Amino acid sequence: MCTDDSRHGPGRRALLVTGAATALTLGTMSFASAAEGSQSTQTLTGTLPPGAPDFVYLPVEVPPGTREIRVAYTYTKATVPAGTQNNALDIGLFDERGTELGGEGFRGWSGGARTEFFVRADDATPGYVPGPVRAGTWHIALGPYTVAPDGLPYSVTVTLTHGEQGRTPRPAYPPERARGRGRAWYRGDCHLHSWHSDGRRTPAEIGALARAAGLDFINTSDHNTHTSHAHWADVAGDDLLVMLGEEITTRNGHVVALGTDPGTFVDWRYRARDNRFGHYADRIRRAGGLVVPAHPHATCIGCGWKFGLAEADVLEVWNGPYTPDDEVSLADWDNTLVAYARRGSARWLPAMGNSDAHRDPDRVGGPQTVVLADDLTRTAIQEGLRAGRSYVAESKDVSLTFTATGGKGESAGIGERLRVPADTPVTVTLEAKGAPGCTLHLVTDQGTLYTSAPLPASGEGSATWHTTPSYAAYVRAELRHPATTPPLPGPLAAFTNPLFLGT
Template sequence: MTVREDGVWSETLDLTEVKIDNARRSTGTAGRSTGTVRGHLAPGAPDWVYLPVTVPHRAVDADRVTWIAARYDYSRPEVADGAIGNAADLGVFDPRGCELGGTGFRGWSGGARAEFVITEASATPGYLPGPIPAGTWYVVLAPYTVAADGMDFTVQVEIGSGTPPADLAGTALPRRTDHPAQLITGRGAGWYRGDSHLHTVYSDGKRTPADVAALARGRSLDFMISTDHNTPASHGTWGEHAGDDLLIITGEEVTTRNGHLLALGIEPDSWIDWRFRAVDDQLPRFVDSIHDHGGIAVAAHPYGGCIGCFWRFGFDHVDAVEVWNGPWNIGNEAAVATWDNLLVAGGSSGRWLPAIGNSDAHADPDVVGLPQTVVRAEQLGRRQILAGIAAGHSWIAESADLELDLVATAGDHSAGIGERLTVNRQTSVTVSVRVAGLAAGTIRLITDQGPMHVQPLATDGVTEVSWQTTGSLTGYVRVEVRHPVDDPAFPFGRMAALTNPIRLR
């Protein structure tokens, strides 16, 4: 058997013709039908291979179909150092179709699980419970990498009526429709701390929603955004974990093969497709979809270390960029340098790209809120937080222990982080910075000419800086707070805090 150009496997698994395994039927599971697809994928196989499965109205000799399940396995040969091995993801679409951006999505687990089950009332984390309509379903086998000798795979699909067997049902969680509130009343204009890139057991994380919410509270966060990979399956679980002290916003990490895109603040249960590459020229379409669903689009970890994690779409269409992802590393250093170059390049056009930072926490020992983005918003609400991020009214901190103020003043006029101060070229501008919560390291004032002022932090933990410039000398000014140098890989020290710019002229 082969894969067609559209990625569909040439053989359909027709479960209307599969007879019941009587030995299994004796266990009390009525109407269970099983079929298997085996095949081989060569290097260069499509990114997404769709295995058609015909599901009847009724299970063989039994009542209507009420559940569908699948298991997969593939060859994992040993390969030489530096060579690519086999890796494949798993998901499924129902008879509404598997077209790009279509409505048939029913779940995704990537490489985190080897099986799934979907029933009318429950599903494996990452998958969407609901009716099991008759017609052609598509089990998705997504070969992330294929070894030189190819990938042998086996996919077993089962359907049945009644309750699925215990070996499958044990992975399922009940359908939840308890969505979090979109606004916390009584929390007016101010600076709010949050983490906008978090994972749970509903994708490849190891923490439950309850775990993540508790950790967010423990880090003194005001808001958090759930971003499980390629699925909205967790959205209905967050309501009980939100409260007046924690705004929980729904989102998705759109995991393409050419970089990851955070769909922040999309409406609960909305879904953004990820099955495209940069050469497909589909990014504008799906950024528009994110906006249509009330969210904003953020390029995640542009220099991420995994295959497919590097951002290769350019930055023309996204609303912001995640320049700080998890503990400070070389990838973050490169992301800040790239972002700073974009600030310079955008100076003449007036368009600039705001920066944010998030933990991307999946499991222990990942620290929720390391780093965190501190956003100025009119209220503690979904729309207001997203507006603050998109406007660049934010700065990034490694913890809630740090406080930072940045203001530029010219005469009677002033501007803060993410704002513009309109001045004549020779107008004198005073830039004032206050940092509290760190007693060793440096404050660095960065402009379009580079670092223009560097000052040690005061040993009492509160440092104030006043620096003079003019509109002709400075197009923008931003602040970095760095720890003392402890590694030659970071000649300026590891980052402790980072602001978006104030733009002059």
């Protein structure tokens, strides 16, 4: 075993332009070939300064005859003044094919969820891609998420095991169809994290919780990695459709790739100012997925959505337990409906809700999106979401029926348009179940125009409201719990996508 603690990053680094962003490259770790079964270890230490690039790359020269690469790292938390961000350092790995943005070299990412990982042909740490350890220049990717004023001290240790490589397993993916009920309402949660990123649950545990929550479908969305895709085949079944995706976690917002082709990886190493998001949104769609900006007004660093909504297919308005940032997201989304209804835009942006569950006590299916789809298939669910034929409920216990009818029997449901003249009398009907003590609300382009009395202990109730398209360009429904801080509205129990009125 050989150890080298003498190289210190700041004195040996060089600037390297990679695609849209400037990255930092540290001094290279070089390993020589060694006897089969032996190990070689080197350690690099250094300190990253405030204002460090988003990604810092440590080249590792991997010799022929390497069986496994294992990486461990540590970094130091600082003593910082109140209100100042402390150190946080993410980590990942690229192989000899390079670190090019959108290239083929990606071999895994664990963010800050793990302090060590390994990769070899026959196995890898969750979040990392098993496969041959080929000779060449590999790169450990460090992501200084936040850096304290005095800098971010780090230490990276690389251990190579020499010997014959194992056989890479052939991935098995879940089917794109489950046993549905024909055209029906299906419940799903499309933002979930397993132990392949920063979650603490296995795919099997998530599947069991999804079934207990009454879900018909889920979508995998681990941060910046697709490695869980090959671990869901045994979780899916006739009663549960498992779609595959990723949460692309950039420094300017997160986006869920919903229902992509198996094995699809989407890069995340760009900001809004780099003008690259359109390319990667197209990458999601070319892989058969939907582009879903997640928790757009979340207050965590890097979580707020700054890429605009032109590329979005659906917007995640409600994320996990209902909080004030969800209320802001709901209001902001409502403003996009006004623009569509009044300007005659060619498309509108449907909303959805997901749990973003990571670990106990996070509740899978809280909330869940209920979609009217032609069948329980990947394509049919995506079509229902894209069309806005859906509502969001806090649990399987809550259900809604929401329709509008015209004077001659014309009717429309959630996500549809009732095409009648501007002065036509329209009757809007809302029925709710499973929401005791909640109030029913009807919201239009003018705001909330109807509020019911609290529902009885049975949780069932209905509302009927009369309007015209000239008075209300659209109507959507909300179920709300009692207010906790009046006069602010109470937390949502459910909400629908809109019904549009008029020709």
